Structure formats: structure tokens, C-alpha cells
Amino acid sequence: MDVNLQFWSTEGKSFFQRFLHWADILDPTVLLNSNETIEKSRLLLQTSAQTLQEPLQDKKVKEAWKLSLSSVHPGTGEIIPLVFRPPAFLPLATPLIFASLLPHRGAKQALIWQFLFHAYTAGFTIANGNATAKAEAFPYFVMTQHRLSGPMQTFFRKILPIPLLACLSVFNVMIVRGTEYENGIEVMDKNGKVIGVSQKAGLKAVQDTALSRAALFGTAVIIPESLLYFLNRTNFLLRNPHALTPLRLLMTVSALGALLPVSFSVFPQLGEIKRDDLEKEILSSTEETELFYNRGV
Structure with missing residues (x-):
């Protein structure tokens, strides 16, 4: 299962949870990040043992989740075209x-x-x-x-x-x-x-x-x-x-x-x-x- 789907399995159980996350993910400023930055964020999430247990405790990890969820397709793991x-x-x-x-x-x-x-x-x-x-x-x-x-x-x-x-x-x-x-x-x-x-x-x-x-x-x-x-x-x-x-x-x-x-x-x-x-x-x-x-x- 892709890390994005793993995130939603723990952080998206209620409408209120999903709404707060989407309100953050839809921030247009994340579009300014390069594909290289997105890939580094994904690597951090995939290699950190704590990300799935405590996904939002660390600021760096939180930003990595935001980039991954806003930019990467959870079914293929590929970066979505910018527009x-x-x-x-x-x-x-x-x-x-x-x-x-x-x-x-x-x-x-x-x-x-x-x-x-x-x-x-x-x-x-x-x-x-x-x-x-x-x-x-x-x-x-x-x-x-x-x-x-x-x-x-x-x-x-x-x-x-x-x-x-x-x-x-x-x-x-x-x-x-x-x-x-x-x-x-x-x-x-x-x-x-x-x-x-x-x-x-x-x-x-x-x-x-x-x-x-x-x-x-x-x-x-x-x-x-x-x-x-x-x-x-x-x-x-x-x-x-x-x-x-x-x-x-x-x-x-x-x-x-x-x-x-x-x-x-x-x-x-x-x-x-x-x-x-x-x-x-x-x-x-x-x-x-x-x-x-x-x-x-």
C-alpha cells in the first residue's frame, strides 16, 4: 500500500479529519516545490520508522506529508503533472x-x-x-x-x-x-x-x-x-x-x-x-x- 493511502487509513477516518488535512493540502504554495523536493519528501516518509505511527508530530515530516499528498498519485506512486x-x-x-x-x-x-x-x-x-x-x-x-x-x-x-x-x-x-x-x-x-x-x-x-x-x-x-x-x-x-x-x-x-x-x-x-x-x-x-x-x- 502506498504511503499516501497508509496516511489516509489512520488520519482520514472522520470527515472532520479529512477536511482539516485537505484544507492544508490545497495550499497553492506547495506547487512551487520541485519534483526533486517531492521525491526527497517521499523518501523521508518511506524510510522513517515513525512516520506512520506519529505522522504529524515532527514539522519536517508534516511538510513531507503535505508534499506527498498534494503531488503524488497514491495508486501509481508517480508525481502528478503540475496543473x-x-x-x-x-x-x-x-x-x-x-x-x-x-x-x-x-x-x-x-x-x-x-x-x-x-x-x-x-x-x-x-x-x-x-x-x-x-x-x-x-x-x-x-x-x-x-x-x-x-x-x-x-x-x-x-x-x-x-x-x-x-x-x-x-x-x-x-x-x-x-x-x-x-x-x-x-x-x-x-x-x-x-x-x-x-x-x-x-x-x-x-x-x-x-x-x-x-x-x-x-x-x-x-x-x-x-x-x-x-x-x-x-x-x-x-x-x-x-x-x-x-x-x-x-x-x-x-x-x-x-x-x-x-x-x-x-x-x-x-x-x-x-x-x-x-x-x-x-x-x-x-x-x-x-x-x-x-x-x-
Whole structure:
């Protein structure tokens, strides 16, 4: 079992534990470290006899964990490409999702921005054991093909994109990670010994990740839009309409920044599945009542 998964097995048993760790791991400044520094940190964790028993007591060891967890894939042990590491997600995804949800003059602009957003999240999800597909310019296409006004235009411009974004986030993860529940993923015992390959564990891993991703984007968009709905009627915005765009950006960044560690923490990184929920061939291979797998991010 990779040291990152060993960490989550002891330090990620509760949502509160996972949330505190992810809030620390998502610090963008860790992106400034070189691959050589990351490799040295991994070596320290692998050679220190105390790291797994007392992982956060020593400051140097704590920093090594932060680098390893933020930069190294727990399934392969390889360093994740810089732009797809978890700390890079907020700085890169926020402007893309913000631009994709702005009112556009035509469907072409909407499609381009939404494609870029979903393309980036696809790369992120693939690099971290997950994936996403592409975009939803459908509301803008409808508005440009049919002249809508009043409540219908509000529906297609303001309301529909939010649940559509959440649904497509689920759809995208399910599509690109389809091989995990079609071919199965490795399940292991508490000591890290691989017991077999399970399609049911793969399906559970993908479903949990898809649900957390939909909740992240759906909630992160609906909060700013709901606040702006009321703020639009204030004297400040009536007198300063140009302040709407930077205010929306600020709210989007704040919502995503607050919800990102929550999304990553909802389900354990080291997923658990009951022995009775697995395939018959795995049941005959072990007497363990609970088995584990890498869920991905």
C-alpha cells in the first residue's frame, strides 16, 4: 500500500479529519516545490520508522506529508503533472467555470468556454484517478435559435445551467471512469495486500466521486447566483452595474475555495467496502470482513 493511502487509513477516518488535512493540502504554495523536493519528501516518509505511527508530530515530516499528498498519485506512486495537482484546481478551474457561466452573445462562445472548463476538469480527474467529459452549451443554443424573453429567458440563462452543470459533472465522471466499473479495481486488506479486482468496488468509487463533484460545482454556482439575485436590487449595484462581474467572480472564488476541501472530504480517500458486497470469487479468497480501495479524487 502506498504511503499516501497508509496516511489516509489512520488520519482520514472522520470527515472532520479529512477536511482539516485537505484544507492544508490545497495550499497553492506547495506547487512551487520541485519534483526533486517531492521525491526527497517521499523518501523521508518511506524510510522513517515513525512516520506512520506519529505522522504529524515532527514539522519536517508534516511538510513531507503535505508534499506527498498534494503531488503524488497514491495508486501509481508517480508525481502528478503540475496543473492537475489538487492545489492547482482552485486557481485554474475557477476562472474557467466563471467564464463558462457568464451570459454570452452566442452559443459558440458558450461552447468554447464550457469545453475548456470540462476539458480541464477531465484532465484533473484522469490524473487523480477520475475523469470528466465535455460541455453544456445547450441553454445558450436554445436562446440563440429561439427568441426567448421574460421568464423563459431567465430560466435558460440563470436557472437551467446550474442543475445541468451538476448533472454533466456526474455524467462526465461516469463516462471517463467507466473502465473502473467495467473492468474492476484492486481491493486490498488492511495490510495493503491485494485480494482481487472488483467491479462493485469500482462502481462505488466512481459513484462517490461523481456525487461529490456534482455537489461541489452545483453548490459553488448556486450560492453566488442566489446572493446576486438579491444584491441586484440594492442601490449600490443599481448605481454601479459594472461592479457586478468582479463581485460575481469574488463570490465564485470564495464559494469554490470553501467547498473544495468539503468535496474532497465527504468520502474517504481510502474507500471501504463490505466483504459481502463483493463478487463471489473475492469472497472465496479472504475471510476479511472489510476490504479497501483507492477512491481517487
